[in-house]
Amino acid sequence: MLSLYIHIPFCIKKCLYCGFYSTTYSVSDADQYLSGLQIEAAGNKHDFLKTVFSTIYFGGGTPTVLHPDQLTRLIRIIRNEFRTAADAEFTVESNPNTATSEKLDLLLEQGVNRLSLGTQSFSDAILATLGRIHSAQEAADAFSRARRAGFNNIGVDLIYGIPGQTMQLWEESLDTVMGLKPEHVSAYSLSLDEGSQFYCMAESRKLALPDDEIVAQMYERAVAKLRGAGYDQYELSNFSLPGFDCRHNMNYWERGEYLGLGPGAWSFISGRRYANIADNREYSHRLSEGWKAVDIEEIVTPESAARETLLLGLRTTKGLDLDRFERDFGRDHRLQIELNAGPLRDAGLLRAAGGRLWLTERGTLLSDEVLKRLSL
Numbered sequence: 383m384l385s386l387y388i389h390i391p392f393c394i395k396k397c398l399y400c401g402f403y404s405t406t407y408s409v410s411d412a413d414q415y416l417s418g419l420q421i422e423a424a425g426n427k428h429d430f431l432k433t434v435f436s437t438i439y440f441g442g443g444t445p446t447v448l449h450p451d452q453l454t455r456l457i458r459i460i461r462n463e464f465r466t467a468a469d470a471e472f473t474v475e476s477n478p479n480t481a482t483s484e485k486l487d488l489l490l491e492q493g494v495n496r497l498s499l500g501t502q503s504f505s506d507a508i509l510a511t512l513g514r515i516h517s518a519q520e521a522a523d524a525f526s527r528a529r530r531a532g533f534n535n536i537g538v539d540l541i542y543g544i545p546g547q548t549m550q551l552w553e554e555s556l557d558t559v560m561g562l563k564p565e566h567v568s569a570y571s572l573s574l575d576e577g578s579q580f581y582c583m584a585e586s587r588k589l590a591l592p593d594d595e596i597v598a599q600m601y602e603r604a605v606a607k608l609r610g611a612g613y614d615q616y617e618l619s620n621f622s623l624p625g626f627d628c629r630h631n632m633n634y635w636e637r638g639e640y641l642g643l644g645p646g647a648w649s650f651i652s653g654r655r656y657a658n659i660a661d662n663r664e665y666s667h668r669l670s671e672g673w674k675a676v677d678i679e680e681i682v683t684p685e686s687a688a689r690e691t692l693l694l695g696l697r698t699t700k701g702l703d704l705d706r707f708e709r710d711f712g713r714d715h716r717l718q719i720e721l722n723a724g725p726l727r728d729a730g731l732l733r734a735a736g737g738r739l740w741l742t743e744r745g746t747l748l749s750d751e752v753l754k755r756l757s758l
């Protein structure tokens with residue numbers, strides 16, 4: 383399966399925890415970006431002539447910050463240059479206050495069939511701490527607008543482990559989400575990404591994070607509540623109603639191939655992983671001069687491929703398929719994993735059955751440590 387990812391590197395304002403590449407939106411910068419993207423897409427067309435993409439994902443940044451005409455232009459570029467399956471999953475990320483009725487209608491008309499709404503929390507105090515530009519009510523309103531517009535596959539994102547976030551506030555956010563009944567929920571613990579303001583604040587000890595025990599309890603509470611409400615936990619941090627797993631993300635976790643376009647976008651094709659320069663002006667300039675936008679490139683060795691397969695496979699509730707792992711990476715690697723897994727199974731952190739290996743519930747809570755001890 384091959385996926386197509388488009389990075390739209392614009393936001394209204396940078397959130398304090400965000401380490402993704404994005405810059406402040408302006409009409410002219412976005413026009414310049416689209417010109418670059420047109421060249422990059424056309425330049426890739428030949429290599430992917432026979433490829434039918436199974437999923438398309440517009441991420442960022444905030445794709446819906448684009449003007450409606452720019453969104454239309456972007457979708458036209460993709461439709462003109464690439465072939466997509468008739469049943470392709472087509473996701474667009476959105477921020478509550480850029481998800482206007484006009485843009486939602488436009489996205490649906492253009493074949494977008496999945497909306498990922500960045501809500502993060504339903505507490506105004508916590509949203510302010512994160513530096514988000516919307517209120518809890520505005521997030522709920524955006525969700526209702528998307529439903530009314532006709533989206534029947536909506537994912538919402540939540541973050542826990544935020545400074546000042548109590549268990550009560552976290553539970554209130556979870557309850558609000560369950561009241562909205564999205565098809566998909568992602569619940570991530572706050573990560574301190576390099577390049578974010580939170581990262582700098584943590585480095586200078588100006589960020590008061592909740593302690594690990596509370597964060598672990600928040601995770602357990604999320605799992606219990608979401609499972610109780612009928613969501614299947616198909617990955618450590620991702621939950622869906624039956625039939626609504628995110629196919630695009632599943633492809634990442636299964637180490638499927640993907641083509642990424644736009645500044646800062648990563649691709650993984652034929653064992654080669656590469657990323658475009660994370661600078662919109664430089665990206666557009668290079669492409670307009672007839673140069674490539676690729677800035678970083680790495681060949682994935684069989685050892686690192688085996689390690690990635692292990693780490694990603696264990697994150698999903700399907701677990702790691704040991705027979706397939708052996709076919710791909712050899713018997714020695716399988717034996718090494720089984721050897722490393724022994725003490726973790728004895729400690730109740732891993733479970734093995736039917737040629738597969740899973741994290742147990744306890745193992746899920748200590749997943750970083752388990753993956754480190756299991757790693758090749």
Ligand code: SF4
Nearest residue numbers: 393396397400442443
């Ligand atoms: S978290 Fe999302 S909305 Fe906030 S700055 Fe990052 S990409 Fe933009």
